[in-house]
Amino acid sequence: DQQVKQNSPSLSVQEGRISILNCDYTNSMFDYFLWYKKYPAEGPTFLISISSIKDKNEDGRFTVFLNKSAKHLSLHIVPSQPGDSAVYFCAASVGGSGGGADGLTFGKGTHLIIQP
Amino acid sequence: NAGVMQNPRHLVRRRGQEARLRCSPMKGHSHVYWYRQLPEEGLKFMVYLQKENIIDESGMPKERFSAEFPKEGPSILRIQQVVRGDSAAYFCASSRQGTRNYGYTFGSGTRLTVV
Numbered sequence: 001d002q003q004v005k006q007n008s009p010s011l012s013v014q015e016g017r018i019s020i021l022n023c024d025y026t027n028s029m030f031d032y033f034l035w036y037k038k039y040p041a042e043g044p045t046f047l048i049s050i051s052s053i054k055d056k057n058e059d060g061r062f063t064v065f066l067n068k069s070a071k072h073l074s075l076h077i078v079p080s081q082p083g084d085s086a087v088y089f090c091a092a093s094v095g096g097s098g099g100g101a102d103g104l105t106f107g108k109g110t111h112l113i114i115q116p
Numbered sequence: 117n118a119g120v121m122q123n124p125r126h127l128v129r130r131r132g133q134e135a136r137l138r139c140s141p142m143k144g145h146s147h148v149y150w151y152r153q154l155p156e157e158g159l160k161f162m163v164y165l166q167k168e169n170i171i172d173e174s175g176m177p178k179e180r181f182s183a184e185f186p187k188e189g190p191s192i193l194r195i196q197q198v199v200r201g202d203s204a205a206y207f208c209a210s211s212r213q214g215t216r217n218y219g220y221t222f223g224s225g226t227r228l229t230v231v
Contacts, residue, residue, distance in 0.1 A: 004158070036222075043120070043207050043222030044159065089158055103149065103172060104220075106158035 003027045004092050006107035014115050019077040021110050023090030026071065030092040034104065035064060035075045038087045047088075048075070077112075085114045120145075120210050120223035121190075128229045129198045137193040137226045141210030148191040149220060150183060153205045165191060198230045 005024045013019045023033075031052040036044035050057040050064045050073070057064050063076045077084055091104040121140040129135050141148050146167050151159040161175040165185040176183065180198075185191040195202055205227050209220035 006158075041224065043122075043209075043224045045222070046220065091159075103161035103164055103175065104151075104159075105161065106151075108156070108158040 001026075002108075003030075004090055004105050004107040006088075006090055006110050008110050009108070010111040010113065012113045012115055013080050015082060016079045019075075019080045019084065019112055019114070021075040021077075021088050021090075021112065023073050023075075023107055024071055025073075025092050027092070027094070027105075028071070029094045030105075032093045033064070033066060033073050034091045034093075035062075036089040036091060036106075037084075038089060038109070044089055080112075080114045082114050082116065085112060087111050120208055120221050122206075122208050122223035122226050124226060125224065126227050126229070128231060130231055131199055132197050135195040135198050135202070135228055135230075137195075137206050137208075137228070138190045139193070139208030139210075139223060140190040141208075142221055145210035145212050145221070147211045148185050149209045149211075150191075150193050151207045151209065151222075153207065153225075155204070159207060162193075195228075198228075200230050203228055203230045 003026050034049040035047040037047050038044045048059050048062045048064050050066050055066050061077055066073045087109040089109045090107040093104050120142055123138050148165045150162040152162055153159045163176045163183045164172040168187050180196045182194045205225045207222050207225045209222045211220050
C-alpha cells in the first residue's frame with residue numbers, strides 16, 4: 001500500500017521555466033511533509049519541508065504547497081537550473097510520542113531533467 | 117565534520133553469507149535511522165536507534181536483520197544469510213534529536229549486491 005505517491009516517474013522542463021513536482025498521500029495522520037533531492041550514487045539531501053498547519057513554505061527558488069483537503073502537495077522550482085536535474089522524493093511523517101514518529105514514508109521519486 | 121559516513125560504499129556477498137553495513141553519524145548526532153531503497157522504489161524506513169537503544173524497528177524484516185548503535189563506535193546494520201532480494205541501496209541518516217523540522221542528513225549509502 002503506497003501511502004505516498006509520486007505518479008510522474010520523470011519530468012522534463014526547459015531551463016529558466018518553472019518545474020512543478022507533485023505528490024499525493026493517503027494517510028490523513030501525516031502532519032509533516034518533506035522534499036529531498038538525490039543525485040546518482042549519493043544520499044538524499046533535504047530540500048524543504050512544510051507542516052500541516054501551513055499551506056505554503058518558500059525558500060529561495062523552492063516553494064512547497066500543501067492542500068490538505070486534496071491530500072496533495074507540490075514542489076515548485078523557479079527558475080529551473082541545470083543543477084536541479086536530479087530525482088526528487090516526497091516524504092511524510094506522523095507526529096506523536098514515539099514508535100516510528102520520526103520514520104519517514106517516501107514516494108518512489110520523480111526524475112527531473114532540466115533541458116538547456 | 118565529514119557528515120554521515122557509511123562504509124563500505126559497495127558490498128558484494130554470496131547467498132548465505134553475512135553482510136555488515138556501518139554508519140557513523142554526524143558529530144553531535146545521537147539519532148540514527150536506516151532506510152532501504154530497492155531498484156525503482158522509494159526509500160523504505162527500517163529502524164530508528166539512539167545510543168544503545170532501538171526506538172522503532174517496525175520497518176525491519178523479522179528475520180535475518182538486526183541493528184545496533186553501541187555507546188562507542190558506528191551503528192551497524194547486520195543481515196544474516198543474505199538472499200538475492202536483499203540486494204538494494206541501504207542509507208543511513210542521523211539527526212541531533214528527532215528533529216523533523218530540518219530533515220535528516222543522509223549518508224551516501226551502501227550498495228549491497230547478493231550474487
